[in-house]
Amino acid sequence: MCFSAEMDLAAGLVVTGIGVDTLRQVRTRDQLALGLLPLVFGAHQLVETWVWWNLEGHVSTPAADLAAWTYVAIALVVVPALVPYAFLRLGTTNRPVLDRLFLASGLAAAGAGLFAIGFEPVGRHIDGHHIAYHPGVAWSGVVLAAYVLATCGPSLFARSPELRWFGIGNLLVVSLLAWLQQNAVISLWCVWAASTSVLINLALRSGRASVRRARAPRARQSAPPA
Template identity: 55%
Template sequence: MCFSPEADLVAGVVVTAIGIDALRHVPRRELVPLASLPLVFGVHQLVETFVWWHLRGDVPDCVGKPAAWIYVVMAMCLVPVLVPFAFARIGAIRSRLLATGLVACGIVSAVLLTIGLVRDSIRPEIDGHHIAYHVTTPWQVFTLGLYILAACGPALLANAAPLRLFGATNLLVVALLIWLAQSAVVSLWCVWAAVSSVLINLYVRRRARVSPEAPGTGEPHRSGTRGSP
């Protein structure tokens, strides 16, 4: 995250609250993975707060080192699988074959990145106004290409405007970060994804307004609102 652990903490608290709100408004079970994304991103930023504190000497190794591992595993192994699965689960991508392919891209990239994490240690360090996470990436161009496809592709191909905007902004930011400083991608892109995930919350709340079922109950919605999402 940019600036400081305090900024990470504030962003994490705000986005976590947005994530909880999104889950509260889920009208059907298939939306749960998508609605959970803001919560995952929010918790992710809260975890990085402890990485900052450890690198500054404010918390012990027994806290800071696990936090760094959790942060990197969430970013590199959870996100590329959860994002395409969430979009495929709600049928947001018109082609089922394409949706399956994006999930496969996420799984392959997560496996390759996991192999890199197991083979080598995570070496986080403060680099100016962000944390640089030095990790080994097997077949770097191939693996990162699959990661970007899995993390940004589903939203770009979605049939809802807020989700397409979420995908477009994340793709632009990750491309810019790769051009500026590859070591900054893990930390800086993840916080942008967290902030932009407010668009997912707006989408879920809209689905809740037009859904024939009340959020989380399976009972008919009683507002009388009709229409497709």
């Protein structure tokens, strides 16, 4: 959601550019999943451009059906699984049980999301300044809670202040959107997450994105002399 196809396209190009640069900051395999997030968010916005164009009468329905399905699949299936997995690889919480809880919540939300959208065209319409999507099965409060836990929880425990702000901002925004209008969460929250991709970029640039990397020097210092 960027209020129009033109703004979606512009935002998508900018965030995709940030995503490409973020991948260049990846130094270890553990950082790769986190480094992919801005690129996923950028592509997400670009895909929605096709949905806007269809609703405005500029693009054929079959192409828009695929774009809408892809957009919702990224939001409901890819994001809730990828975000906790990325933070699990980084070891941000120092609590393996908590890491696995976030990932389990994400996989549960992703499974529910895939079941909701199925493989049929996703209903959508322009609702004010955003696109409202209508998956085949309505989300329950439990699934939404699992989604929020998976996508916002891991970063709240991150060592990097940039990643903590990423989590705090996303938690506040998704909670507000869910309270205001649940069918707007898919479109509205994802553009916010895309705009905060710069925080992931800064975290990787600063070298504070990985707890495991930060512990290595202390481990070497505590080793007995040869």
